[in-house]
Amino acid sequence: MTDFLEGYSIQRWLESCPQGYLQDTDYGHELGENEPALLLEDPLLREQAISMTVQLVAGERCALAASSGLINSAPDEASKRFLATQTLDEARHVEVFSQRLFDLGVKKRELDDVVAQLANPNLVRFAEILLEKVDKRDFVAGVVGQNIVLEGMAFSVFELLHTSMQAANPKFAQTLSGTIADERRHVGFGENRIGSLIRDNPEKRPEVQQMQKDMSYFMLATFADRFRDGAVGEERDRIRAIAPADSDVAEPEYHGVNVAQASPEELENVLTNTVLGEFKTRLGRIGLEYQTPDMP
Numbered sequence: 001m002t003d004f005l006e007g008y009s010i011q012r013w014l015e016s017c018p019q020g021y022l023q024d025t026d027y028g029h030e031l032g033e034n035e036p037a038l039l040l041e042d043p044l045l046r047e048q049a050i051s052m053t054v055q056l057v058a059g060e061r062c063a064l065a066a067s068s069g070l071i072n073s074a075p076d077e078a079s080k081r082f083l084a085t086q087t088l089d090e091a092r093h094v095e096v097f098s099q100r101l102f103d104l105g106v107k108k109r110e111l112d113d114v115v116a117q118l119a120n121p122n123l124v125r126f127a128e129i130l131l132e133k134v135d136k137r138d139f140v141a142g143v144v145g146q147n148i149v150l151e152g153m154a155f156s157v158f159e160l161l162h163t164s165m166q167a168a169n170p171k172f173a174q175t176l177s178g179t180i181a182d183e184r185r186h187v188g189f190g191e192n193r194i195g196s197l198i199r200d201n202p203e204k205r206p207e208v209q210q211m212q213k214d215m216s217y218f219m220l221a222t223f224a225d226r227f228r229d230g231a232v233g234e235e236r237d238r239i240r241a242i243a244p245a246d247s248d249v250a251e252p253e254y255h256g257v258n259v260a261q262a263s264p265e266e267l268e269n270v271l272t273n274t275v276l277g278e279f280k281t282r283l284g285r286i287g288l289e290y291q292t293p294d295m296p
């Protein structure tokens with residue numbers, strides 16, 4: 001436990017995060033950076049950006065509820081303190097993505113209605129499965145659901161978005177890279193803390209594995225809704241078109257796939273395979289057996 005305690009202390013968090021990669025940022029990006037004018041002027045792109053960002057807000061609100069909810073069921077002080085830092089990270093993610101919605105023209109008073117209206121029902125179901133465990137004060141299931149499944153998904157989605165947006169939207173890309181750095185820390189905690197708890201509570205395995213299978217299904221259904229929507233290919237082409245010609249971002253590659261050229265189907269496949277592959281590896285490391293979800 002001592003090594004674990006070291007790496008996830010509040011002191012480490014202060015040094016690496018607020019005093020590190022977030023220093024001098026404004027809602028996660030450089031001061032004075034804006035959404036590209038061409039995006040704001042294009043109704044399809046603006047609408048798609050709002051709808052996509054709503055999914056990020058919905059996911060991060062769930063992460064905020066889960067990480068704060070798990071503090072009181074954590075069995076040790078080090079985990080409680082780490083989860084307190086994670087709670088602030090997740091609250092920040094909710095804030096920066098909500099701020100992006102305002103930057104895209106959503107009115108502050110309309111925020112909750114827009115989120116309720118546009119949040120994908122499959123993503124909402126995904127979140128509910130996790131929050132049921134948190135509400136039951138089930139620490140082991142809660143941490144696996146949050147720090148392995150939800151954050152494993154978030155991490156891969158953010159990386160794909162970052163790769164796709166880097167040239168066309170440096171402001172959003174920078175917001176994403178700070179978030180990715182946070183998620184990497186959260187996923188690391190999940191793996192480091194939960195392995196011994198699974199070993200000590202082997203009777204929990206079937207239930208936690210079932211939760212992973214159920215959450216994975218709703219995650220894949222969310223991806224399917226997104227990538228099988230006909231507008232996604234057109235959106236990608238228009239985003240490409242607003243990237244400055246002199247951009248020094250090399251060919252945007254995500255796990256061997258050129259995201260500027262790939263079809264929506266190829267993007268869905270590479271994202272699905274990446275996330276499920278990560279689940280398999282991480283669950284294996286903590287002594288759980290990955291369950292193949294039903295395919296939507």
Ligand SMILES: [Fe+2]
Nearest residue numbers: 060063090093
């Ligand atoms: Fe987050």
Ligand SMILES: [Fe+2]
Nearest residue numbers: 063151183186
């Ligand atoms: Fe997180």
